[in-house]
Amino acid sequence: MISEMPNIDGLRPAVLAVLAAKREPVRLLDLLVMAADHVGLDEDMREETLASGGNRLRLRVSYACSSLTIADLLERPQRGFYRITDNGRAVAERHLEAYRERDLEEWPQWRSYQEELAERREHKASESEGAGGSGAGGSSPAPAAQSSDEDGQSLLERVRGGIDELNNAVETRLRARLQQASPQFFEKAVVELLKKMGYSGTNGRGRTVGGSGDGGIDGVIDQDALGLQKIYIQAKRYADGNAVQRPAIQQFFGALSGKGAGRGVFITTSTFTRGAREEAQRYGGQMVLIDGIRLTALMRHYGVAVQPLQDLEIYQIDEDFFEEDEELG
Known part of the structure; x- marks a missing residue:
């Protein structure tokens, strides 16, 4: 033993x-x-x-x-x-x-996994900086001399950074699972996400449409009970290296025009080429592109295909409790 x-x-x-x-x-x-x-x-x-x-x-x-x-x-x-x-x-x-x-690291699959984690960190850091924050759950290194409050804050920031790393890993594994799923399952997953995000409204609904006769539409979100306001969805379950290109964006826009639709969401598990993104921008905000990294970040945030592992409680001194003692003193 x-x-x-x-x-x-x-x-x-x-x-x-x-x-x-x-x-x-x-x-x-x-x-x-x-x-x-x-x-x-x-x-x-x-x-x-x-x-x-x-x-x-x-x-x-x-x-x-x-x-x-x-x-x-x-x-x-x-x-x-x-x-x-x-x-x-x-x-x-x-x-x-x-x-x-x-x-x-000797295995390319592991290296790709680590590269995606790094990409997620950079993406979230840029989002946080754009919002006036200090990056993805992190901060600048703390100075050597600190008060106890500063020590506690620095430790809290490290805890938050660790939680961010765990969530990044979950999102990365989630993207791989979606790539392994059937196209039909993926279509249902993205419809469920948009419903969780609130796009189906109070009395609306969401449904998949996929099939050989879908006309380039994989899902529809009815934003009201009568279906007067709709969001159309194109969902591409693509492997890494198979990026969505400009012609696919053009075809989706053609499908939207055929429906008389004003808004569409194109979602993929992979990425979009530069040409595809430029094409989508030409349509004046009528089309939103969501790549695999953003997709799984949204799924984690809105609780689709994930579940909480553990709740953490962190305490601090309740200064109000000691006010009476200060008054007595």
């Missing part, structure tokens, strides 16, 4: 070793036991809990599986099951004691 539980870096090789010995996908709950057996955890270690009440082993193995899946060393054929890939077997054959995030 070992003296302490391995960290996530130490559990990644264990997960790969266990799955390399299996031909069929392994359920996560079974993988927890197999990984614990592989590294020699005693019962007390297996039952360790976090301050939040969660199981420490499950959290670490789950994160190990998530990062390995992003790097394409594992795949998830169905919910809650994992299977090793050929790349994963190659790493397992190295019999490593630890496999760190910097080691995952």
Whole structure:
């Protein structure tokens, strides 16, 4: 038996070793036991809990599986099951004691994931600066000499920055899941988003229209009960590297004109070329473009396809409570 539980870096090789010995996908709950057996955890270690009440082993193995899946060393054929890939077997054959995030950089899928995280940070920082803020959940480095209040504020800013990083990771994984979903499911997801954003109004509704005869329209939002005000949607579930180009924007505008529509939203899981964005600008605000990064940021913000993991409570001294003492003094 070992003296302490391995960290996530130490559990990644264990997960790969266990799955390399299996031909069929392994359920996560079974993988927890197999990984614990592989590294020699005693019962007390297996039952360790976090301050939040969660199981420490499950959290670490789950994160190990998530990062390995992003790097394409594992795949998830169905919910809650994992299977090793050929790349994963190659790493397992190295019999490593630890496999760190910097080691995952050897895989292009992981590098792309990190690049997208960096892009999200830059995007949110520019939005925050434009609104007069200090960037994406961060601030300038604090000076060496600080009061206790400044120390607390600096720590709070770091906590917020950490939460932003976690949410950026969720948004990035969400975009990948949408790219793997069926076109029909993606169309329903974007209609649900616009409804959550309030575009269906109090008595309006949203629906998908997709199909071979959709005329370039994938969804419609009725903004009132009679459907007099409508927003038309084009949804393209595209892989990375397959950007929406100018002709697609022109075709969508043609479909809008055919409906006598004044407003349309073009949504994709990938990106828009410069020509596509310039074309949309020609239509005088009649068309809004939403790329994959903005889409998943909106989905996270409005709670579509995500759920809260944990609520954090941070306290400060209630100065009003001590006012009586000051009066007595």
